[in-house]
Amino acid sequence: MAWRSSGVSNADLVERLHQAGLIEDDRIKDAMLKVDRAHFAPSYPYQDSPQPIGHHATISAPHMHASACSSLFPFLYPGAKVLDIGSGSGYLTAVFANLVGPEGRVIGVDHIEPLVTLSVNNMRKSEAGRRMLDSGNVRLVTADGRKGFPEEAPYDAIHVGAAAAKHHEELEAQLKAPGRMFVPVEEGWSQYIFVVDKDKDGNITRKRQYGVQYVPLCDHPDAPKRKDSKHQ
Numbered sequence: 001m002a003w004r005s006s007g008v009s010n011a012d013l014v015e016r017l018h019q020a021g022l023i024e025d026d027r028i029k030d031a032m033l034k035v036d037r038a039h040f041a042p043s044y045p046y047q048d049s050p051q052p053i054g055h056h057a058t059i060s061a062p063h064m065h066a067s068a069c070s071s072l073f074p075f076l077y078p079g080a081k082v083l084d085i086g087s088g089s090g091y092l093t094a095v096f097a098n099l100v101g102p103e104g105r106v107i108g109v110d111h112i113e114p115l116v117t118l119s120v121n122n123m124r125k126s127e128a129g130r131r132m133l134d135s136g137n138v139r140l141v142t143a144d145g146r147k148g149f150p151e152e153a154p155y156d157a158i159h160v161g162a163a164a165a166k167h168h169e170e171l172e173a174q175l176k177a178p179g180r181m182f183v184p185v186e187e188g189w190s191q192y193i194f195v196v197d198k199d200k201d202g203n204i205t206r207k208r209q210y211g212v213q214y215v216p217l218c219d220h221p222d223a224p225k226r227k228d229s230k231h232q
């Protein structure tokens, strides 16, 4: 699937994703057309594959960004509030901001401070990105995403861009009722996308979708390592 959607320009890439049926609504297509992936991916921006952005992180593949937007789409209405955990390059944060419009708000959280700076700089490459940041439509913060971002909760939609070791109830608690989360979760040696729905009465359902390969949602690299009990 991946290589077939690669393009020679941003418009070509988005068109190919659309033709492959990976973009489920024209509003998502428009939102992706408005964000040039070349501002966020330092190499091969129009290739449908993840690219390194430093600090062991990658900008996810375009088909994964399209899939995340398609899954969360009913909750990305104009005026919605979105949390993007593991915001990395800032690309998807900007696409979400286009979807929720100037009345909406998107919080991007990453635990690596230089990546947060990178995402701000990436967004500032375009007039629209500068407007999103200056108006407060988008806020990019350094924090441990496993705790969500309670200060701005609750959220209509939560996107997690790194694989969680478990289902984090703390994140589910920060969803509105109704609300939806798109999250890769590890199961054994594999990772699967889960779509977690909270209904209007607050009931949670977790639906396993398809297998993926994401970087882990983990401790900060400088955090003191936990001691192995066997060696204490």
Ligand code: SAH
Pocket: 057, 058, 059, 060, 085, 086, 087, 088, 089, 090, 091, 092, 109, 110, 111, 112, 115, 143, 144, 145, 146, 161, 162, 215, 216, 217, 218, 219, 220
């Ligand atoms: N959506 C991003 C994906 C970046 S890769 C993009 O497409 O650009 C995953 C990101 O998760 C990395 O930037 C990494 O620093 C971040 N991450 C990993 N563990 C984290 C944690 N505990 N809290 C916040 N961010 C985390």
